[in-house]
Amino acid sequence: MARLAGVSIGTVSRVINNSDHPVGEETRTRVLEAAAKVDYSPNELSRGLARGRTHTVGVIVHDITDSYFNEIVRGIDDVASEHGYLVLVCSSYRDADRELEYVRKLRSQRCEAIIFVGGGLRFPDYLLELDAQLEGLCKQGGAIVMLAPTDLARPRIIPDASRAIGELVDHLVQLGHRDIALIEGPPHLKTSVQRAEAFDAAVRRHGIDPDPGRRASGHFDREQGAAALEELLDRGKPFTAAVCLNDQMAVGCLMAAKARGLRVPQDVSIAGIDDLPVTRYLDPPLTTVRVPMRELGRAGMHLVLAQLDGLRTRRVRNVRCELVVRESTAQAPRTSARRGQR
Amino acid sequence: MARLAGVSIGTVSRVINNSDHPVGEETRTRVLEAAAKVDYSPNELSRGLARGRTHTVGVIVHDITDSYFNEIVRGIDDVASEHGYLVLVCSSYRDADRELEYVRKLRSQRCEAIIFVGGGLRFPDYLLELDAQLEGLCKQGGAIVMLAPTDLARPRIIPDASRAIGELVDHLVQLGHRDIALIEGPPHLKTSVQRAEAFDAAVRRHGIDPDPGRRASGHFDREQGAAALEELLDRGKPFTAAVCLNDQMAVGCLMAAKARGLRVPQDVSIAGIDDLPVTRYLDPPLTTVRVPMRELGRAGMHLVLAQLDGLRTRRVRNVRCELVVRESTAQAPRTSARRGQR
DNA sequence: CTGAAAGCGCTTACAG
DNA sequence: CTGAAAGCGCTTACAG
Numbered sequence A, B: 001m002a003r004l005a006g007v008s009i010g011t012v013s014r015v016i017n018n019s020d021h022p023v024g025e026e027t028r029t030r031v032l033e034a035a036a037k038v039d040y041s042p043n044e045l046s047r048g049l050a051r052g053r054t055h056t057v058g059v060i061v062h063d064i065t066d067s068y069f070n071e072i073v074r075g076i077d078d079v080a081s082e083h084g085y086l087v088l089v090c091s092s093y094r095d096a097d098r099e100l101e102y103v104r105k106l107r108s109q110r111c112e113a114i115i116f117v118g119g120g121l122r123f124p125d126y127l128l129e130l131d132a133q134l135e136g137l138c139k140q141g142g143a144i145v146m147l148a149p150t151d152l153a154r155p156r157i158i159p160d161a162s163r164a165i166g167e168l169v170d171h172l173v174q175l176g177h178r179d180i181a182l183i184e185g186p187p188h189l190k191t192s193v194q195r196a197e198a199f200d201a202a203v204r205r206h207g208i209d210p211d212p213g214r215r216a217s218g219h220f221d222r223e224q225g226a227a228a229l230e231e232l233l234d235r236g237k238p239f240t241a242a243v244c245l246n247d248q249m250a251v252g253c254l255m256a257a258k259a260r261g262l263r264v265p266q267d268v269s270i271a272g273i274d275d276l277p278v279t280r281y282l283d284p285p286l287t288t289v290r291v292p293m294r295e296l297g298r299a300g301m302h303l304v305l306a307q308l309d310g311l312r313t314r315r316v317r318n319v320r321c322e323l324v325v326r327e328s329t330a331q332a333p334r335t336s337a338r339r340g341q342r
Numbered sequence C, D: 001c002t003g004a005a006a007g008c009g010c011t012t013a014c015a016g
Helices: A009-016 A025-037 A044-051 A067-082 A096-108 A124-139 A162-174 A190-205 A222-235 A247-259 A277-281 A293-308 B009-016 B025-037 B044-051 B067-082 B096-108 B124-139 B162-174 B190-205 B222-235 B247-259 B277-281 B293-308
Strands: A056-061 A086-091 A113-116 A143-146 A156-160 A180-184 A215-217 A241-244 A269-271 A288-290 A316-320 A322-324 B056-061 B086-091 B113-116 B143-146 B156-160 B180-184 B215-217 B241-244 B269-271 B288-290 B316-320 B322-324
Touching (some): A009 A025, A044 B044, A056 A067, A067 A277, A096 A124, A113 A293, A143 A293, A162 A269, A180 A222, A222 A247, A247 A269, B009 B025, B056 B067, B056 B096, B086 B096, B124 B143, B143 B293, B156 B293, B162 B190, B162 B241, B162 B269, B162 B322, B180 B190, B180 B222, B180 B247, B222 B247, B241 B247, B247 B277, B293 B316
Parallel strands (some): A180 A215, B156 B316
Antiparallel strands (some): A288 A322, B288 B322
């Protein structure tokens, strides 16, 4: 194509990149014409090799079909595409090995940044290896951003639901609930641990002792959230409300409660966390804690850009979450959920 | 790192790639040790340049937060990751320029394939330019796969809902519905056009003339689906059932109907197409046509792999879709929806 | 079994 | 204003 235009490849490069190096008008036109004729597509690989920039960022999520994650990816992508970046989406399914494998791959691809959307796993070996990989990426000039609690000392923006979880518990207690069941996420996931701690602290403030008998894990998953509710029901310890530490589990929990013949919220109140789009379409619409997912994604990508621009930071930024009261929570019934069961 | 191991870069390459070119055992260990020590991360860019393979595929969707698309991406990613491919996800929002821009970028990145998940737009200029870009990508050795109806002659796997739409209409007519409203998608989108044609053909089979007065566009979008129902209601032409050409619109339609005080399905039956996960959690659960999204994604990526393996094909494969009857459709009421409105 | 060297397609000082 | 050439980090015939 340089031959077609009758110029050197250096000149071609200059006009294609609109470099500020001067190029003769007539030469420029000749190059542009030749480029159009042969349908020239500049090779980003070699360009990346030569310039050290790939215009790609990697994003590691739990599962792209989970709204929590795809909403955040949407936010990331909004600003990424605005700035000419392409996004590599990697679903790790919270598997440490899968995640490490992806990090290695993204590094090899010379992504300019990796954004971790999901919560940090808490396995020591994994943390060590992950930190080494991330250090390597940083040395290559890459940026790292974490959008969830983690044990790694990396720049991060974290949705902090603690305060809103407190408000949620206040709300329930005001409605007369004292026997509040808790459906947790994966025990090795920091997000779940933190949310559970916030819940425990909140009920204690009301003089209620967190009761292991009213607690089950739904692994942040819809089906397992449903199973957790059933387990709690089968355990026989009465409760009038169930707090699910994410909305996916709350969806499952709600369906399971209905399937057991419980009316929500008359027989049992149910609340979640995240405020996924689906919560509005449930019957009843779900009381939950709003995590500003799209904004979180946008902020995350902006932090990436700032770092690539030379910003050095280890500052941790918290993002406020708000209680959203809808119709799945109401006055506690006289008889508790278990007995109310038909 | 070659220096650290005291060998040539050629030798390093051979052991890192586990090439079948013989390498001395002791040399191999030395290289591996050096690699571990410096935390060596092979540069995929240069590797891609030298070998002409990038191990990436681009996927163009409408919007990653739309379940229809992220479910398909999930299927693609399942087999892509199995085969060591990374996935670049591009949301075009059905904008022709955005889509073309992404195609150019993916080409520049030398993606080995582009999978188009969404339906084809039908703008002549766009089609021309797109086809040129795709031809370019093919010449570079890339594969193309379309997972929706399109006017382009490229390998494709298409979910064919026509037959199931016919069954849906039969189902409604059997329930006594004759005044059936239709909420369509974007008029320039082939998927929407085809589904509408299938609907028209089906009602005609029952001696019903498609009525423009009972037809509105919701642009495949939740909010606009709701607006479309309201418009139909306001138009004053009575109907006892509304068929939405995708589930997103059906969700909006259902909420709007309830907001207007209509009972579903007693006052009006509502049906969608796609069988998104959310349809199960609605009240009432939605009657719809199941499009096997995840399988479609998997099949799409398999077709990519086959093409990269040298398969030459222009064959069009259709994927069967099935009617799923749930609770949002029932016997037609005596009085039609409009009058039933409170 | 090992290395030197050409080549992948660019960018970018450096000369002219 | 233009070109020749080094360099980005690999792979892979080609010699030895």
